[in-house]
Amino acid sequence: MTQVLENDxxxxxxxxxxxxxxxxxxxxLAERPEEAGRVRAYRAQDAALRTLFDPVLAEPVPAALxxxxxxxxxxxxxxxxxxxxxxxxxxxxxxxxxxxxxQTGSSLARSAAIAHAVYSPEVRHPVEVGAEQEDHLVxxxxxxxxxxxxxxxxxxxxxxxxxxxxxxxxxxxxxxxMYQDAKxxxxxxxxxxxxxxxxxTAFRFSQEDRVSVFYWVDHxxxxxxxxxxxxxxLLALATAVYQQLSP
Amino acid sequence: MDSHPxxxxxPRLRRYARALLGDRYAxxxxxxxxxERAWNKFHLWRRGSDLRAWxxxxxxxxxxxxxxxxxxxxxxxxxxxxxxxxxATQSDSLEIADVERALRALPDEQLxxxxxxxxxxxxxxxxxxxxxxxxGTVMSRLSRARERMRRLIAGVQPVVPLKAVK
Numbered sequence: 001m002t003q004v005l006e007n008d009x010x011x012x013x014x015x016x017x018x019x020x021x022x023x024x025x026x027x028x029l030a031e032r033p034e035e036a037g038r039v040r041a042y043r044a045q046d047a048a049l050r051t052l053f054d055p056v057l058a059e060p061v062p063a064a065l066x067x068x069x070x071x072x073x074x075x076x077x078x079x080x081x082x083x084x085x086x087x088x089x090x091x092x093x094x095x096x097x098x099x100x101x102x103q104t105g106s107s108l109a110r111s112a113a114i115a116h117a118v119y120s121p122e123v124r125h126p127v128e129v130g131a132e133q134e135d136h137l138v139x140x141x142x143x144x145x146x147x148x149x150x151x152x153x154x155x156x157x158x159x160x161x162x163x164x165x166x167x168x169x170x171x172x173x174x175x176x177x178m179y180q181d182a183k184x185x186x187x188x189x190x191x192x193x194x195x196x197x198x199x200x201t202a203f204r205f206s207q208e209d210r211v212s213v214f215y216w217v218d219h220x221x222x223x224x225x226x227x228x229x230x231x232x233x234l235l236a237l238a239t240a241v242y243q244q245l246s247p
Numbered sequence: 248m249d250s251h252p253x254x255x256x257x258p259r260l261r262r263y264a265r266a267l268l269g270d271r272y273a274x275x276x277x278x279x280x281x282x283e284r285a286w287n288k289f290h291l292w293r294r295g296s297d298l299r300a301w302x303x304x305x306x307x308x309x310x311x312x313x314x315x316x317x318x319x320x321x322x323x324x325x326x327x328x329x330x331x332x333x334x335a336t337q338s339d340s341l342e343i344a345d346v347e348r349a350l351r352a353l354p355d356e357q358l359x360x361x362x363x364x365x366x367x368x369x370x371x372x373x374x375x376x377x378x379x380x381x382x383g384t385v386m387s388r389l390s391r392a393r394e395r396m397r398r399l400i401a402g403v404q405p406v407v408p409l410k411a412v413k
Contacts, residue, residue, distance in 0.1 A: 007386045010393070011371075014364060042393045045400070046365040048346040049266065053366055056262040065257055065279055124368050 004028045009035070013042045015124065050125065058118070107170070109215045112190035112224030113208030115167055115176055120186040120228075127163030127178050137164050141175040145193060147221065152189070152244040154179055157237055159187055169193075187234075189241060190224040203242060205231060214238035218246045253285055256302050259367065263303070266362050267310065269351060280313065281306040303367070303377040307359065349399035357392035360385055 004025060011017050012025045029036040119126055129137040134151065142149045144166055151161060159179040167174040169192045179187040194217050201217040208226075212234045215224035223245060225238045260281060264274035284305050292301050350358065363374045371389075375382045 006390050010386060010389050013393070016370070038394075038397065041397045041401070045346060045349075045393065045396050048343055049350070049362070049365045052343060052347055053262050053266045056265050057258045059258075059261070061257050061261070062275060065261075065275065065282060066254055 009039060010042075013039055013046070108190075108192065108194075108217070108222045108224055109204070109206035109213040110208055111169055111174075111192070112188070112215065112226050113206075113211040113213050115174070115190055116186075116188045116211050116213075116226035116228075117209075119165065119176065120178065120188060126186070128165040130163040131161040133163075134161065141166060141191075144173045145175055145191065145221075147193075149175060149191060150245060151177055152241045154187075154237060154240060157240055158182065159237065162186070185227070185229065187225065187227040187237060190222075190226065192222045194220050194222045203238070205235075207231070214242075216242065216246070252298055253282065253289070253302065256299055257282070259299070260302060260306060263362055263367060264306065266350070266366055267355075267358060269347070277306065277310060277313075280309045284309065297373070300369075300373055300377050303363065303369075304379070307378050310355075310359075345400045346396070349396045352399055353392055353395060357388045357395065360388040361392040361396070364389055 008017070008021070008025055012022065012029075015022075017025065029039060129140065131137070138149055138151055141164055151164075154160075158181045160181075162178040162180050164175060164177040167176055172193050174190060174192040177189040177191075179189070181187075200219070201215075203214060203216045206213045206215065210228050211226050212229060212231055213224050213226045214234060215222065217223075223241070225234065225241050227234050227237070257278065260278050261274065264277045264281075265271060268274045268277060281302065285302055288305070292298065353361065359378060360374055363369045363377060364371070369377065371382050371385045375385045378385070380388075
């Protein structure tokens with residue numbers, strides 16, 4: 001057994017070790033339940049910190065903060081407005097808890113595109129629950145959304161499941177599943193409840209800035225597949241998702 | 248579109264300041280002071296170097312020089328308030344409330360390191376540069392911060408309310 005130092009355990013918590021060293025630490029922890037418990041507690045603490053403070057990222061930035069000193073008295077309105085708009089747009093996800101809005105058609109695509117833009121660039125924590133715990137992930141999100149969710153398989157098209165997370169949408173909980181291909185290109189599937197209306201919609205396309213979205217509503221659930229890619233590339237993937245979810 | 252690279256970092260600076268200070272308004276004041284310095288010194292920033300690290304280093308300096316001295320006054324005032332939980336929380340998760348309370352009980356030096364690693368996801372090296380401390384110090388503060396949090400949350404060591412020595 002190689003020597004394991006406190007620094008190794010910290011680096012293990014932060015998941016910054018190479019595979020070999022990580023394996024050694026795992027073996028070390030497997031024989032020491034108390035140390036393993038400590039590592040788990042540290043990871044849980046870190047996750048709790050993100051739960052507590054990540055919502056700040058989605059808050060609109062106060063206009064006073066974006067005014068530069070030279071123009072503080074007369075901030076450039078275009079700049080202030082653009083930052084405010086971005087903030088509001090990102091805040092859309094969070095606002096669901098306060099103001100239920102009808103969400104049909106393009107607002108579904110918009111919410112999905114924003115959620116895609118927020119989470120797909122994350123390097124270390126793109127998802128809350130990873131694909132290695134797929135069963136747990138599906139059960140957890142199914143319970144929160146009140147339906148039996150299925151996770152489409154896109155491996156034949158080159159995309160593997162990264163995992164998923166729970167978000168708050170305009171009509172309640174939203175599940176977001178993330179996929180990634182060998183080049184790191186990411187794809188997200190956004191599944192939200194569509195209360196009341198229950199109007200099924202056809203397969204539709206929307207371009208939200210750089211994010212392309214295919215979306216549809218089926219049996220009170222809205223589905224949207226988002227990716228920063230060309231319409232035709234996304235279409236093949238969306239068709240596969242659609243066929244697996246709404247056969 | 249008229250956008251400046253500094254602007255992109257504002258949400259991250261706000262998240263860090265909020266976690267550092269706990270209070271929304273104090274946090275935005277810290278961000279504002281940080282940005283003011285950043286705009287004034289922007290010509291000193293080396294193009295191509297890490298802008299985020301540069302901004303966090305500025306925030307650290309502002310925090311150390313201004314906020315910390317102000318905050319000790321606040322703590323002394325707080326001491327006279329009844330000994331009840333200071334923040335009302337809407338969260339029904341006790342754990343999260345415990346985490347936040349434990350966070351407030353960490354010494355600033357440990358808190359800064361923990362937040363830069365856990366929230367900002369900086370490498371240990373980047374943390375060292377942002378706080379101007381050697382990497383060995385980063386590691387020991389990180390380790391102490393995490394262990395102290397764990398003990399506070401687990402109740403191994405009771406949460407002692409901050410009391411200024413009279």
